[in-house]
Amino acid sequence: MSMWAGQFDAAPNELVAEMGSSIHYDKRLYKHDILGSKAHARMLARQHIIPESDATAIVDGLDQVQREIEQGHFEWKPILEDVHMNIEKRLTDIIGAPGARLHSGRSRNDQVATDLRLYLRDEVDFIRQRIVNVQTSLVTLAKDHTSTILPGFTHLQHAQPIVLAHYLLAYSEMFERDLGRIKDWKARMNYLPLGSGALAGTTLPLDREFVAKELGFAGVCTNSLDAVSDRDFAIELVSLCSIVMMHLSRLSEDIIFWMSQETAWVQLGNEFCTGSSLMPQKKNPDMCELTRGKTARVFGDLTTVLTIMKGIPLAYNRDMQEDKEPIFDAIDTVKLVLAVYAPMIATMRVDKERMYQAASDPALMATDLAEWLVEQGVPFRDAHHRVRDLVTYSKTNSISLDRLTLDQIKISVPEANEECLNLWKPEQSVAKRNIVGGTAPEQAIFQIRTKWGHLLEQ
CATH class of the missing domain: 1.10.40.30 (Fumarase/aspartase (C-terminal domain))
Incomplete structure (x- = not known):
């Protein structure tokens, strides 16, 4: 029987249990669930809601649970539905009655909202660093091509000459705004839901500010209904991931075109390309093509989460269990693509002469x-x-x-x-565009030195 069985006198139908279980994907929250539970236990003891000895036993027991999980000895049980109940049940098996005190003053509703914020806060740091790595590759390449001239395009038609560094720095600017969105997102989401209970708070004298400080939150959510029932912080992050992927997809499209025989302006290292099972001569920029496809996937994740949330009345509803998979998928996808792009760009080789010829019309x-x-x-x-x-x-x-x-x-x-x-002459054309934001080599050199130099020093 489930830990919530209560008045129910029969176990769930097998299909009901299968449909209601989220353990196969939300178990990745285990570290953050344990982290939040340890802070909650310490607070309960400080507030004399549970004995200090029970809090110590809970913290030590949770440490053992974490070791079991990380050593591969933990048995995840679908009947217990989710990561929270699995951990709590194992904790109670280990330490007995004190484990049953841990859930005082909280619900799975505010617990999962807390776990998800903690998890996303950590994951976004990986995304941020990988964006910086891509920027570093772009700026490093740009440094060598401040005088490399190629045609700029509008409507996919040759428009005016530009220098390659100017093009590469354009994407670095886009990624810089993505970093700004991450910073803004962290400031908005970094508030603690724990202590909001199922929807109305609790009668127990919790010290929510203590838990917030323990977990590195800027403060507490000040409305319990809002704290447990909204996922705008997660939607915003998936939206942010979508914008990052959009930028990567546009860059991919240009690289694909530049590698075609029609232009043959660049080549990527063989380790980032694939061949054909039929045509031995082929060298395909498949990572770029997959990036375009994976961008659609992340856009789909955003649409999924928005659609889940659009019709849910306050407060928590079980629909919200379905938000985890698209959120996790979006994060996993953007992290993977960013990880590929930094070293891939570093392998790019440029045919300056072909670029110049194309820009000489x-x-x-x-x-x-x-x-x-x-x-x-x-x-x-x-x-x-x-x-x-x-x-x-x-x-x-x-x-x-x-x-x-x-x-x-x-x-x-x-x-x-x-x-x-x-x-x-194209070199004369680009040189004359020596204004802030222009494509002149002098401007590219200045931008690399003053705005992007810190990336080259890493």
Whole structure:
């Protein structure tokens, strides 16, 4: 019979027991469940709710339970449903009556809310460090490519020349915002639910602030209904994971394109690629492709948790048991992909010459001519139209822009002079974009030194 059997005079139907059990996935919370229980026991003794000797026995017994779990000797019993009841039952088997006192002043509702916050708080630190590792790989590569020129794209069409460092640092900026979201998330979620009971608190004189301090929380949840019934902190973390994966997926897409024969701008180390079971010549960027697929998976986890929570009335409902698997899956997935990406980027080899050739089409410098006209006092819309007409003339007559004579340029751009004949070099184009946020090599070097230098010092 389950530990909650009470008025029930029959064991659950086998299928009911199977459907209600969560032990196969929530047992990963065991460390945090034990940590919270030890703090709770010490508080109960401080408040004279249980004897000091019982609290000591509970703490020692929980230490033994943890050793059994970590040494592989612990028997997880599905009939006990979850990690909390399994640990409490084993504790009581070990120390007897004092173990039965541990649950004083708490419910599984506030217990699981506490365990989950403790677990996620630890897991997000792994995510944070792995994001920093990816940033370090990006910045290290960028340092070697502040003058490597390639086409920048809009609408997947060649647009303007950029330097590769500028591109790589763009993703480092995105990941920096992800780190900011983690920091904000930790500040919002770091409050203790324990002591909220099933939904209404308890009549026992708990010292919740003591437990919060013991467990490293900034304070306590101040509304017991909210504390046990919401999972917005978990939803926010899965949303954060989704944004990280979105950034990784976009980076993956570019790498896949850059490795194609159509561009052949980069190569990844063989250890991060796979071959074909049929075609011996293939070298596939499968880790990038899997990242795109796993991004969809994490998005699905977010949708699942939101859908679970959207129609639940206050307070706790059993539906919320189903939040663990998508939450755990999202965390496991983002941690794995981030772990792959840092060393994978470090193996990237760049074909500078092919990139430069692709960026050397003078049409990519058309905007430079329009902006030159603006400097001469021509309104930008007029300048844009004149250069557009010049590009049309170039295509119609099959003459590259950099091979037009000054007289030919003047047909569309009457303000042109000899200086306009020298606007068609990509290195000149990127160098002139020497403003904050621009793609000039000088800006990339400055950003690496001042904003990202700490990553290179690690």
